[in-house]
Amino acid sequence: MKTYVITWAIEAWIGEAITSRILSEWHKVIGTYEKELSEKASTFSDNNTIELYEVDHGNKESLLSFTSSLKWTKIDGVINVQMLFEMEDLNNFSHDLYDKLVYVNLNMPNLIIHELKDSIKTWWSIVLITSTEAFSWSFWASAYASSKADLHNLIKTHANNLWPQWIRINAVVAWRIGGVMDTDEIFNLSKKITPLWRLGTPEEIASASWFLLWQEASFITWTTLVVDGGYTGVDTTSKYEFEAEQKAK
Numbered sequence: 001m002k003t004y005v006i007t008w009a010i011e012a013w014i015g016e017a018i019t020s021r022i023l024s025e026w027h028k029v030i031g032t033y034e035k036e037l038s039e040k041a042s043t044f045s046d047n048n049t050i051e052l053y054e055v056d057h058g059n060k061e062s063l064l065s066f067t068s069s070l071k072w073t074k075i076d077g078v079i080n081v082q083m084l085f086e087m088e089d090l091n092n093f094s095h096d097l098y099d100k101l102v103y104v105n106l107n108m109p110n111l112i113i114h115e116l117k118d119s120i121k122t123w124w125s126i127v128l129i130t131s132t133e134a135f136s137w138s139f140w141a142s143a144y145a146s147s148k149a150d151l152h153n154l155i156k157t158h159a160n161n162l163w164p165q166w167i168r169i170n171a172v173v174a175w176r177i178g179g180v181m182d183t184d185e186i187f188n189l190s191k192k193i194t195p196l197w198r199l200g201t202p203e204e205i206a207s208a209s210w211f212l213l214w215q216e217a218s219f220i221t222w223t224t225l226v227v228d229g230g231y232t233g234v235d236t237t238s239k240y241e242f243e244a245e246q247k248a249k
Helices: 014-024 035-042 060-069 095-119 143-165 187-193 203-212 235-247
Strands: 003-007 028-033 050-054 075-080 120-131 169-174 226-228
Touching: 003 095, 014 028, 014 075, 014 203, 028 035, 035 050, 060 095, 060 187, 075 095, 075 169, 095 120, 095 235, 120 143, 143 169, 169 203, 203 226
Parallel strands: 003 028, 003 075, 028 050, 075 120, 120 169, 169 226
Antiparallel strands: none
């Protein structure tokens, strides 16, 4: 039995899917959750294959308390799922909100990596869940998009620095993932501009993460595995021009 640390481990979306996948492979999960999921966390109290900690992912002391509790635990891998997304108001810009978003999306995973790297067994890996917004501009989410882009750069540095410890680090880049807001009009539009004509599933992100964790990916480090149904390969304007021309014929 191997042991994996997962942030946001029981969040009803990607985190829960990754946790379920690892537990289904008969391994142990050490997971974090935010206070609002305390009641849900209590339902796992009798399960000895999952160990949960309440953590404020935007608070350095809370994070350090969690990582210090694992000081003597040998870990086979770390998956950072936790993220924070909020729209910014350009006419009343909140620098406090910007700082909070950057901390949770960039500084927090960096802290987790540094604090747990010496507990990770050799030949195993770290996976960070990121977003396709790291590849493009953003209109009202500059902190989110820029922190995800910075995270992609950061894993390159960590890959070089951690390889002497035989630790690999990669990112799984997610596009629109269903299961929470499938009926939202933005998500419906997302389907139309994605070549596979649908949203991704949390289980597909979990499968990509599991692949990067496992030895089948033993020669892969500092890469970004894009799980987006082809979205980032689309020139949306050209697509609509082509469709308009086809209708005119």
